[in-house]
Amino acid sequence: MAFEELLEDPVIQKYLHELVGPQGMPVAAAPHDGEVTDEELAEQLDLELNTVRRALFILYENDLAQYRRLRDEDSGWLTYLWTFEYDSIPENLESEMRRLRSALEARKEYERTHEFYLCGTCSIRFEFSEAMTFDFACPECGSTLEALDNQQLIDAMDHRIDELDEELPPLPAELD
Numbered sequence: 001m002a003f004e005e006l007l008e009d010p011v012i013q014k015y016l017h018e019l020v021g022p023q024g025m026p027v028a029a030a031p032h033d034g035e036v037t038d039e040e041l042a043e044q045l046d047l048e049l050n051t052v053r054r055a056l057f058i059l060y061e062n063d064l065a066q067y068r069r070l071r072d073e074d075s076g077w078l079t080y081l082w083t084f085e086y087d088s089i090p091e092n093l094e095s096e097m098r099r100l101r102s103a104l105e106a107r108k109e110y111e112r113t114h115e116f117y118l119c120g121t122c123s124i125r126f127e128f129s130e131a132m133t134f135d136f137a138c139p140e141c142g143s144t145l146e147a148l149d150n151q152q153l154i155d156a157m158d159h160r161i162d163e164l165d166e167e168l169p170p171l172p173a174e175l176d
């Protein structure tokens with residue numbers, strides 16, 4: 001198999017798992033060398049044809065698989081021949097992680113620069129300005145809104161950002 005080394009990487013396994021889900025994982029985790037039809041894959045992997053097709057289509061949408069159509073001269077049936085294209089996974093993954101990282105940074109900044117209030121009964125969170133509008137009483141149940149310490153949430157985001165930084169290769173600018 002051409003992508004063995006790539007697929008041993010737990011980060012890449014997780015990425016594929018998030019894309020296709022547990023049901024599609026047998027398809028994504030054992031990419032065929034060369035062309036294969038969805039029917040052949042379903043038989044080899046002992047999966048429902050729909051499950052195989054769904055996984056293939058997700059891979060296709062993420063530029064990880066291509067297909068070409070063949071029409072049977074006699075029956076007119078269309079056959080889809082699929083090719084796995086995993087060469088772009090590391091690149092895809094990196095841009096995905098960078099996107100996640102900047103979303104986390106933005107979210108953390110929002111958490112850090114805003115005050116929040118909580119209704120302990122409904123578990124609804126309000127921004128300070130909202131809470132003030134409601135005169136610090138929950139609009140759902142009338143309970144008094146309590147100031148909420150979101151430091152734990154910020155710490156968790158920091159932790160996740162650190163994890164991403166460890167997994168991400170440095171940007172060219174950071175190499176000097």
Ligand SMILES: [Zn+2]
Nearest residue numbers: 119122138141
């Ligand atoms: Zn409430």
